[in-house]
Amino acid sequence: MSTESFQLLAHDQKYPTWDISPSQVKQLAKELAQKETELFDQIAKVTDPTIENTLQPFAQFFNENSFPENQLTFYQHVSTDKSLRDASTEAEELLDKNSIEQWSREDAFKTFEKLNAALEKATSTVDPESLRYVSKTLTSFKRNGLALPAEQREKVKKLQVELSNLKVQFSKNYNExxxxxxxxxxxxxxxxxxxxxxxxxxxxxxxxxxxxxxxxxxxxxxxxxxxxxxxxxxxxxxxxNRCAENDEILAKIIRIRYDIAKELGYDTFSDYVLEERMAKKKDTVLDFLDDLRTKLKPVAENNLKELKELKKADLEKRGLASDDNFYAWDFNFYNEKLLAEKYQVDNNKIAEYFPLQSTIDKMLQFYEIIFDIKFVKLTPQSNDTWHEDVQQYAIFQNISKGEIEHMGAIYFDLHPRTGKYGHAANFGLGPGYLKQDGKTRHAPVTALVCNFTKPTKDKPSLLKHDEVVTFFHELGHGIHNILSQTKYARFHGTSVERDFVETPSQMLEYWCWSKDEIKKLSSHYETGQQIDDDLVDQLIKTKHVNTGLFNLRQLFFGLFDMKVHTIDTKEKLSELNLFQTWNEMKDEVTLLPSDGNPTKGYASFGHIAGGYESGYYGYLYSLVFAADIYYTLFKKDPMNTENGVRYRDIILKRGGSKDIMENLEELLGRKPNSEAFLSEIFG
Known part of the structure; x- marks a missing residue:
């Protein structure tokens, strides 16, 4: 099929528009909240619940309204119009408050309780994903306090509303x-x-x-x-010390989480969170982190010894006073110097081989081969995206079989600007689902939001190798969202256990360290030549340079997160000093002291404020699964389409519609293990 044919096919699809005013955002949020309330009213009135009169209308509402809600709340992260960003924040607060109200309703909970009991008694012909939906919905109600007496339930609801507002404010402060x-x-x-x-x-x-x-x-x-x-x-x-105003907000967030967990009958907030994770228990997480720290520390100490020697030599060479200390602000500088002097790796020189657009084009070709898909770049009209810099692609599947299927659309928003989200992330804007006819699918849309250097009049945007890895990683989340094919939006794409969600993206990072693949990705911005073998060989040797210190930093974030969320008494909570805890743990765990210059780094720790609370360990935990999958399926042949499609259809396609451990065992032919991970990290 020709490129022109794909273009025509892509432009036949219906994609969202992005022309809206702040007042419309607020009005649409009110209308959505009203619709949600009406849905729960309807569910509450059902006396003899069935799949048809309870689950189907319930799931249909969330299928059809996930994108409208996500679009309204997404503007706060990307719009150049502050009034629109503010309206988007208000919309999120309103929608969250209403959602908490509805999910705290005993009458709707009772309907689902009856439905679940009926399904358990009957020899059901209901499909497994629908059964899972009912079970998960019941669990969600219970985790909102529906098993509690009315007075206690009301208290939980108020706490959740307050928590939601604080999380939104934390994010707003960060973005602004x-x-x-x-x-x-x-x-x-x-x-x-x-x-x-x-x-x-x-x-x-x-x-x-x-x-x-x-x-x-x-x-x-x-x-x-x-x-x-x-x-x-x-x-x-x-x-x-940026975003210092979030200091007290995070302190309040942690206190409220403690109160919610206690009201719901959990020992700690971590116990509440981990119940829904692969790890299940806080002891599992803490044992994992402690064991990893024990193994990493001697590696990190050797890293530090080498960096100290490099610093000593550098100061002598420049005629500066000797300094036997090695501080937090020394790490990036001497890490870069080590790469240049010992490994002859100049990251600025390497970046010349990775101009942004050329690298994206080649990266998409990789994904096309591995997953048997096709990216088609669209030419957006004025209201097809939220900013002129945004690129839009349609994605099709099963190209080699000739069974071409439109899968959805992905947006790339790649450069920094005022008020924009400051990290790199994928936002799953609109999940896919099976429409009511049971045959046709609603296609998903997703967005990569990054902050790469803008091009200048003399040079295109050039990606450092770590930025290439970042893009590959975030695109992995995007592809997970696009290639998923679940019956319900509830389980679509990255809606998997939080301590697995990073696995697909981390697994794909390996392609950025494979010699043949690095060369194919490269194209010098002036000559078009591929990066030479010697430079690639040297780059690959640096994959685990200072891995001990790097992973101890990740470990610090995970340990701090667990520390503040495993508090089990009011006395300990009242004694918690975020400023002191952060700085003492940071110096101790990372081995990189601040020389008595503490900061409020936790005030810009967005993950802990919302999304990865008692879950940051997942970035390290999921590396175990990522290594196992790559070593088993792709290490010998990274571009193997057969294995790629098999992985696509067992892991990505199913989203969260099935227990992820069952999927892993099916994919690997055995239970996953840590052998590949340990080999990768420690050799």
Whole structure:
């Protein structure tokens, strides 16, 4: 099938539009909330519940309204219009409050209780995904306090509304952060010229300075290349103290989570969260993290020894006073120097081989081969995306078989701007589902939101290798959302156990460390030539350079998260000092002290505020599954379409419609194990 035919087929599809005013956002949110209330009213009136009169209308509502709701709340992360971002935040607060209200209704809960009891007694011919939906819905009600007396249930509801509002405010503060730090050009010695050119010049006390924002393309080069330790220190401390207004918000969030868990009968908030995770128990998580820390610490200490020697030699070479200490702001600088001097890896030179658009095009070709799919770039009209920089692609499946099936659309929003979400993430905007006719599917839409350097008049946007890995990772989430084919939106795509959700993306990162694949991805922005073998070989050797220190940093985040969510008494909660806990644990666990310069880094720890609470360990936990899948299916032949399609149809296609451990055992032909993970990390 020709490219032109795919283009015509893609443009025949119906995709969302993005033209809306702040007042419309608020009005639509009110209408959605009203519809949800009417749904629960309807469910509550059912006296003899069946799949047809209870589950089907219930599931249909959430099938059809997931995208409208997600679109309204998505604007706060990407819109250039502050009034629209504010309206989006208000919409989320309103919708969350109403949702909590409805999911706290005893009358609707009783209907589902009756339905579940009837299904358990009967020899049911109901499909497994519908049975799972009923069971999960009942669990959701119970986790909202529906098994509690009325007074206690009302208390839980109020706590949840307050918690929801705080989480939204935390996220808003983070997205709206416009912090910066200023340096003279002399203070920024060592930072590449092309980076210096992107900084805004301002006058401060009669002196020209460069404004370094806390956006990734600005601040990270300072961490990595500024030769002046005082500059790196100042940047590190300022960056660590951004969003300080979230300090008290997070403290309140943790207190409310404790209260909710106790009201629901759990020992700790972690017990409440982990009940719905693969790990199940806090002891499983803590044992995993403690064991990993024990194994990582000697590796990290060796990493540190080498970096200290490098620092000593560097200071001597530059005629500076010796310093036997190695601080948090030294790590990125000397890590970069180690890569350059020991491994001859110059990340700025490597970036020349990965111009953004060329790399994206080649990356999409990889995914096309592995999963037997086709990306078709669309030409958006003015209201087809939320910003002029956004790219849109349609995706089709089963190309080799000639059974071409439209799967959905994906958006790429890749450059930083004021008010935009500051990390890299995939937002599953609209889940797919089986329509009421039982034959046709509603196609999903998803969005990658990243913050890569913008192109200039002289150069395209050039990706560092770690940014290539980041894009590959986030695209993995996007593809999970697009290739999933569940009956219900409730289980679509990444709606899996939170401590598995990173596995598909982490597994795909391996392609960025495979020699043949790196070369195929590369194309020098001036000559078009592939990266040479020697540079690739040296790059691959750096995959686990300083892996001990890097993973201890991840471990610190996970341990801090568990620390604040495993508090089991009011006395311990009242004694919790986030500032002290964060800084003491950070120095102790990471082995990179701050020399008595504590920060409020937890105030910008977005994961812990919403989404990964008592779940950040999942980034390390899921690496075990990712390594096992890659080593078993792809290590010998990364571009094997047969294995890719098998993985696609067992893991990605099923989303959360089936227990993930059953899927893993089917895919691997055995229970997953940690052998590949340990081999990968420790050799």
């Amino acid at each position: 952060d416009d912090g910066f730090i200023c340096f003279t050009e002399k203070e920024l010695a060592g930072v590449p010229q092309n980076v210096l050119e992107q900084f805004q010049k301002i006058e401060e006390n009669g002196e020209t300075k460069l404004k370094v924002t806390f956006k990734y393309p600005d601040i990270f080069p300072v961490f990595k290349y500024a030769e002046n330790a005082d500059t790196r220190k100042a940047a590190n401390i300022a960056y660590g």
